[in-house]
Amino acid sequence: VSYPTIMGIGWGNDGLGALFEKKQQDWYKQYIAHELAHYYFGTHIVPNSELGDMISEGFAEYLSLKLVEEMQGKEFFDKKLEEKFKYLKDFKTTPISRIKSITDIEDRQTFVYDYAPMMFIAIEKEIGAKKMWKWINNILNTKTDFTNYDFLLLTLKNAVNNEEKMIKIKEKFFKNKHSTENILNILKKKKKKTADNMGFASGGLKYKIQQQFF
DSSP, X not given: XXXXXXOOOOSGGGXXXXXXXXXXXXXHHHXXXXXXXXXXXXXXXXXXXXXXXXXXXXXXXXXXXXXXXXXXXXXXXXXXXXXXXXXXXXXXXXXXXXXXXXXXXXXXXHIIIIIHHHHHHHHHHHHOHHHHHHHHHXXXXXXXXXXXXXXXXXXXXXXXXXXHHHHHHIIIIISOTTHHHHXXXXXXXXXXXXXXXXXXTTTHHHHHHHHHHX
């Protein structure tokens, strides 16, 4: 994939035609959303450094999950989260504040496609949807030479604008060797949500992305 080109090599259920097959289209919708999100994380900004892969794939997956929630419903969204819960059940990783090289990431697949987006959803629960969008906007539009840990902290701090909240986030997710357990505990709490506090009012997520990022 290299935005705006999305190529699927295969036929039948393995090709892009599956997007129009009822049994396959639910999975393919998120797949297409993930790849389209690489316009932002991969083209508009090209993440680098030891956390570059996490930023690129993690935020693309996060955005695809938010589209799933809006366009395919909360029930299907919860189903996708349950799938990731299984992958993260016994997952251990070095806290991102201690990652100094890509070799510090032992299980890249789980780290970037499951751990990172679930961490971002957990952070959204802590700071709210509006500040989450502001963080993403800061990441996409703050000039930097390196998209490293310090960059993530700076852009998040400017979005949150609350030192106490920042300390809480760092201790729960960025510095804690039990960060996976913290993420799962937060996301498994059953909380009722509305369209307003999810930030999807006024035309939906696609409108929201355009308004927030550009």
